[in-house]
Amino acid sequence: MKITKVDLAHIAVKPEQYPNTFLPEIALAGRSNVGKSSFINKMINRKSLARTSGQPGKTQTLNFYEINEKIHFVDVPGYGFAKVARSVRDQWGKMIEQFFMEREQLKGVVLLIDSRHKPSKEDKLMYDWLIHFEIPVILIATKCDKIPKSKWQKHLNIIKDELGKREEDQLILFSSETGYGRETAWRTIQKVI
Numbered sequence: 001m002k003i004t005k006v007d008l009a010h011i012a013v014k015p016e017q018y019p020n021t022f023l024p025e026i027a028l029a030g031r032s033n034v035g036k037s038s039f040i041n042k043m044i045n046r047k048s049l050a051r052t053s054g055q056p057g058k059t060q061t062l063n064f065y066e067i068n069e070k071i072h073f074v075d076v077p078g079y080g081f082a083k084v085a086r087s088v089r090d091q092w093g094k095m096i097e098q099f100f101m102e103r104e105q106l107k108g109v110v111l112l113i114d115s116r117h118k119p120s121k122e123d124k125l126m127y128d129w130l131i132h133f134e135i136p137v138i139l140i141a142t143k144c145d146k147i148p149k150s151k152w153q154k155h156l157n158i159i160k161d162e163l164g165k166r167e168e169d170q171l172i173l174f175s176s177e178t179g180y181g182r183e184t185a186w187r188t189i190q191k192v193i
């Protein structure tokens with residue numbers, strides 16, 4: 001996928017602030033620190049449009065990135081970060097749920113899982129929740145450069161088994177360091193939209 005234009009087009013915390021366009025939207029969800037911002041940056045070939053850091057829990061709003069004037073990536077706050085106050089987490093939960101359930105332009109959710117670890121309880125809840133609400137889901141196993149290639153299949157199998165992955169859902173190994181999986185991820189996203 002050739003990227004010609006990217007803008008951080010909108011930042012929203014409530015529906016009145018969602019962009020007033022009909023572009024198809026793909027949301028990015030995952031545990032805090034899973035590599036969501038790095039995934040976005042790699043997909044759009046930018047070093048740091050989406051902010052990355054070693055500091056979990058920094059994305060607190062719905063961030064709409066407009067790509068090639070054709071699609072929005074929507075970065076949502078990561079879940080499972082204990083240091084964020086409970087009241088704030090509850091607010092994020094409501095904001096994300098409302099967006100996922102009510103937004104007509106939303107065509108699917110990319111759910112990022114750290115390829116090194118077993119999916120967490122929250123990863124499983126999120127996956128089941130998306131299936132329950134019939135939202136198409138693409139699974140991305142992040143940071144695969146951190147495990148030896150000989151163990152990739154084993155780690156993929158663990159993710160599949162732990163999540164109870166459905167046959168029809170794609171599970172794609174990805175590295176923001178090397179760009180591995182980028183083309184497959186774009187192809188899959190284009191199919192979903």
Ligand SMILES: Nc1nc2c(ncn2[C@@H]2O[C@H](COP(=O)(O)OP(=O)(O)OP(=O)(O)O)[C@@H](O)[C@H]2O)c(=O)[nH]1
Nearest residue numbers: 033034035036037038052053056057078143175176
């Ligand atoms: N080696 C390696 N490190 C990665 C990769 N993706 C992300 N990281 C590192 O993991 C850390 C977290 O990455 P972010 O992209 O900021 O994670 P995030 O999910 O956006 O974090 P939140 O905003 O807290 O939700 C950073 O130190 C990244 O450099 C990857 O594919 N390979």
